[in-house]
Amino acid sequence: MTTTDRNPGSAGGDRASGPSHGGPDDEYTPAQLAAMDRTELDRLGARYDGVEVLHVEPGPVPGSALEKQATRQVTMWFALAGVFAVAFLVVYAGSGWFLPDWEWEVGAAPWSALFTPLLGLAMGLSLLCIGIGLVQYVKKLLPHETAVQDKHDGSHFDRVTTGATLMSGLDKSGLPRRKLLLGTIGGMGVAFGAMLIAPLGGLIKNPNTGNPLGTTSWAEGVRLLRDDGTPIRPGDQQPGSLETVFPAVAGGNFQADAATMLIRLRPEQQLSEEPREGQSDFSYGDYVAYSKICTHAGCPVGLYEQETGRILCPCHQSQFLVTQGAKPVFGPATRPLPQLPITVDDEGYFVARSDYIEAVGPTYWNRERI
Amino acid sequence: MATTTAAPGAPTTKIGQAALEVDDRLIVAGPLRRTLNKVFPDHWSFLLGEIALYAFMILLVSGTYLTFFYDASMEEVVYEGVYAPLRGVEMSAAYESTLGLSFDVRGGLLIRQIHHWAALLFVAAIVIHLIRIFFTGAFRRPRETNWLIGVVLLVLALLMGVTGYSLPDDLLSGTGLRIISAIILSLPVIGTWAHWAVFNGDYVGTEIIGRFYIAHVLIIPAILLALIAAHLLILVKQKHTQFPGAGRTEHNVVGNRLFPTFAGKATALLFIVFGLCAALGGLVQINPIWLWGPYNPAQVSAGSQPDWYIGFLDGSTRLFPAWDINLPGDYTIPALFWPTVVGAGLMFTVLALYPMIERKLTGDTASHHLLQRPRDVPVRTSVGAMALTFYVVLWISGGNDLIADKFDISLNAMTWFGRIGCLVLPPFAYWMTYRLCLGLQRHDREVLEHGIETGVIRRLPSGEFIEVHQPLGPVDEHGHGQLAYGGASVPKKMNQVGGARRAIKGFFKPIEEPAEVQRQAELEARGLEAEQSDRQTISSGRPSEGGRPSEGGRPQAPRD
Secondary structure, eight states, X not given: OHHHHTSTTTSOOOSSXXXXXXXXXXXXXXXXXXXXXXXXXXXXXXXXXXXXXXXXXXXXXXXXXXXXXXXXXXXXHHHHHHHHHHHHHHHHHHBTTTBOOOSXXXXXXXXXXXXXXXXXXXXXXXXXXXXXXXXXIIIIISOEEEEEEEOOOOOHHHHHHXXXXXXXXXXXXXXXXXXXXXXXXXXXXXXXXXXXXXXXXXXXXXXXXXXXXXXOSOOTTOBEEOTXXXXXXXXXXXXXXXXXXXXXXXXXXXXXXXXXXXXXXXHHHHHTOOOOTTOTTSSBTTEEEEEXXXXXXXXXXXXXXXXXXXXXXXXXXXXXXXXXXXXXXESSOOSOOXXXXXEEOTTSOEEESSSOSSOOSSOOTTGGGO | OHHHHHSTTOOOSHHHHHHHHHHHHHOOHHHHHHHHHOEXXXXXXXXXXXXXXXHHHHHHHHHHHHHTTOOOOOOEEEOOSSOGGGTTOEEEHHHHHHHHHHHTSTTHHHHHHHHHHHHHHHHHHHHXXXXXXXXXXXXXXXXXXXXHHHHHHHHHHHHHHHXXXXXXXXXXXXHHHHHHHHHHHTSTXXXXXXXXXXXXXXXXXXXXXXXXXXXXXXXXHHHHHHHHHHHHHHHHHHOOOBOOOTTOOTTEEEEEEIIIIIHHHHHHHHHHHHHHHHHHHHHSOOOOHHHHOBOOTTOOOSSOOOXXXXXXXXXXXXXXXXOOEEXXXXXXXXXXXXIIIIHHHHHHHHHHHHHHHXXXXXXXXXXXXXXXXXXXXXXXXXXXXXXXXXHHHHHHHTTHHHHHHHTTOOXXXXXXXXXXXXXXXXXXXXXXXXXXXXXXXXXXXXXXXHOEEEEEEEEOTTSOEEEEEEOSSOBOTXXXXXXXXXXXXXXXXXXXXXXXXXXXXXXXXXXXXXXXXXXXXXXXXXXXXXXXXXXXXXXXXXXXXXXXXXXXXXXXXXXX
16 A cells, blocks of 8 residues: 555544643543542533532432332333333224224214324323323432533633634725725625515516406396305395305306305385495395405405394404495494395396496505505 | 553443544534533423423424325315215315325324414413513523514414414315405505415415415424524523522522433423323314315304414404595505504514613613512513503404303403403503512512511510511511512421421331431531521622612612
């Protein structure tokens, strides 16, 4: 191997340890350290780390009744943990093998309903037993030691020398003097940062293209369909009832803004009805149709109390009065639910006379302008 | 080489030689010893942050498992799984895969429920940890940075919760998604643009679940991990705070070394937290999405509540009056904007800036490593109680429909209770907490001056009856105690100063010698406590402050 020996780094090397780190290695020779016992070495190292062990309350005397009892307890907890872990495995792997099937079916064996609770119980108890066993170990078998560690503030020496290193680097770069370079780097940084985040522009879309917020699928002649797709005639509903209807277009019953409530007023409600200005002909006989999307936060306003004619939004408890153009009478909503103008087509089914005349759903900055 | 093996102290055992080989390459012995020797103070309230950390570990592990089966797609599919009631129903692939991992994956439901419970526990532990830090003044200099990181962690945890519980795309979370959409729309000027950017168009679109998914499993966890690492590194660097007590000063930490005592306790806590989550996940059903059904924008169920940590926002939204602001040019600032964006923004901003605000108001810029008892800082404690009361009123209002339903109260009355309560109750809480703090302070002083009530009644020759008091320390010629209050807990029962002997151990029969126990007790009395009492038992270690930890510029309680 004489050839490789000539290459730098391949020859020599130090088989023995390098020079010691100074500090404690200079103060304590290996021979001195070898003369100390384990506790002394432990304390010595601790002292070197700024830790002083003040007081040690020894654990139970080895061989004493106290120690035997504590050991028995800790052993029992860990053994229990193992037993529960095995129980978990048995339930997990055994279900569908030598135990009943775990898969849940309506009317299936009770085992499938117990499967997840048993798994959780076994796993939970196993982990808890380990935890309790460890606590018992620390409390009953370990010596209780009180130690104090010094807390140091920052070092003045470090601050001054580090500051000097940083500032001398800055001086060497000459940047404070080279104003044009500094300005260019600043400008470059801004442009560079803008370039890095620019691709996020792909997220931006124009919300005003095609006015999606101001229009729904309702239009003149579009039938009102139930969720199951059947059309509705006047007289299908009892007075005082509410039916959620959707526009007769493809996927109409999944559209987020088209859901509408078709409400048949009771005779006395019809007498006291005060529609919104200019919308008195939006109803058809004793039928009125309002948007189901709350004008507050967009939840479906689902709960209709026919006694009082109030519709309640279950999300934030806005309440709307159907006999007064669904105006908000309580809660955080500020605007009435938009009303859908309805009539009946030549086959006698309900149809819309047009789209909503205002935007449905929650309020936003430029809603009035749409 | 021959010299090294012969050197004194060279390892003789196999494991010792292996350790030497490792240290020869990685030089870890020094840092490892420093770590093992690190001293941790011994108080239960310091474990609250640890619970949050362990809950986060559970979330990482259980969440990773869930990703094996979850499909973040909003494509419409028809359910054909084992859950018969939903067979043939159209739903999103996200909902279908969540049903699949609940019903078709062996043990999947357990892991899903563990994940959900751990999430609830995670936020709860963060909040309780924050409350502990606040009321004991642990956020004071030099720990403002860690307070700030902690508040950001809390906000991120809430975002984790919201993006996480939206993923199953069930009817309940869909309703939440709709409200998130409305909140984004409510932003002045940029609302519709922001909504189009987040949802890739009008509500609900086909992108949002996929985007929430990547935020939930990658973006936010990555930031959380980095911030948790920073939080812990700063903690290790600055060392723990501690309550004032025997031998504890501003310049030391008294407690257990990391190894083996603290490591044993911390590991035990990890297992206990994990065990509780596992037991809850198995035994206590949470978010049974198969009962809610797939999301449909036209449907909602009554009693829709978010997870507990979002409840305060739901409550503030329910309470806020219907105040749209109409601006010239037909522009509107919706009522929804105030309780959600502005309200939550203000709450978290004030929370984040609190250390700076207090420093400004009190002029206390000193470094503090000793904690304060809440009673000793009545203004801060009362401000905290006020904020908590406000929060709790909002939180209760988030479920006011359930309370109205279960207790047969008018729903509108519950709303008005919340509206008035969130304004009236916090000042009341401030006043009451302030009086409580002063009362507790006075009682501490009274016990220090007159001693502990022993319950022993003595009749004086004059016929007067007096109760005998046990002084806590040396007394002056009038029998008044001379110990100054040092910010530490004052014993108020005879048993706390050794009035009763320790019980002899053994369940069926004694397993200790009573005489030996007595000898131990006497040894203990001469131990640390006795040793410390020679040098001013309870003091901050700053004699310049008269043995009291910083006054912090707080209003001084009248003292007797």
